[in-house]
Amino acid sequence: MDRYLLTQLLLNKPNSYSDALLQHPRFENDNFKPAAVLVPLVKRPSGLHLILTQRAPHLRHHPSQISFPGGKVEPSDLSLIHTAIRETNEEIGIQPSQIKPLVKLNTIPTISGYKVTPIVAIIDENYTTAIDYGEVSGTFEAPLTHLLNPINTTKHKVFNKKHTYELIFIPFEKKLIWGITAEIIHSMNYIST
Template sequence: MDGAEAGIEARLARALAHPGDASSDYDIDPRLPVPEGRSLRQAGVLAAIHLDGGAARLLLTKRSARLRHHPGQIAFPGGKVEAMDDGPVGAALREAHEEIGLPPGRVEVLGALPPHETVTGFSVTPVIGLLRGAFTPVAEAGEVAEIFSVPLSHVTDPARFRIEGRRWQGRRRHYYVVPWGPYYIWGATARMLRSLAERMNR
């Protein structure tokens, strides 16, 4: 491990060690109605940080436009926790293998951020993992339209984030965005990245 990689790993470890509350889509939108008696479904997503040649880049996917839920959106690889999974970490690693061809054994799991509650009824645990050396991702054709990466420095800089809004179910909904080139990273993905950025800049 070179000095740059060691420094990135140390910063991530410190960020994960910071105490903090769970985040929510309702954080910046308290006027959104919260369903009474809601039962959240558990899910895990993988924030895979690729370390190769001293650079640190976060792997993300663009969901297929043919999907019923969240078509064309930017997302972490991941999904709901199934019976065969070892909790959210297991779900995140399994889904990353399926969606981008990342073998679980290649991922060095550093820890996880507190869960994020979505307006769609999920409690999503962002799992932070390192990937070292060369890796060629393979997109799952039915679910992933594209796999790309962004510099970790971009998505961990709070100044890169802004709040935008649009009409959703008859109401104005607000959310974080952190665009990168042609990629519009927003919603729950941006909110979870914002949590990581806040911790890494304390």
């Protein structure tokens, strides 16, 4: 299944993630800041695992949320892939030589004014971390089979003025993955079936 999933990721990029969000008037203009996140997969004896981070609790935006490593594009970045790799190295210390990009997924607009491009990559199984505690409180791995299992996914509708948004929640151990991170993970279900 893991080999099949990787093949599907390379051959079938998802079409869209946030249709309801795109209909919001805020997204009619294109004043978004570009950003990229790494969707880091690591091969383990039990199968593929995702490496996730927990944001630092003192951050102004999204404190303590589970996320992928990444951030906004800097003028010196050569590409969105470069942004995702640079940010991963800065936040959690994985060396660029241990990151093998596979595919760039569709860009997702966020309510905070960013257009986030997920970059799926394979990480060397012997990677080590060096956490920047100014941004991240820690990292953990979660089995992809757990994260993609529909039994472990809950959807809730949220009403905001004239618009309805469907939020995805994926519990794992004592953590709750939601927001754009859960949306990216959930989108991988459509390309793994």
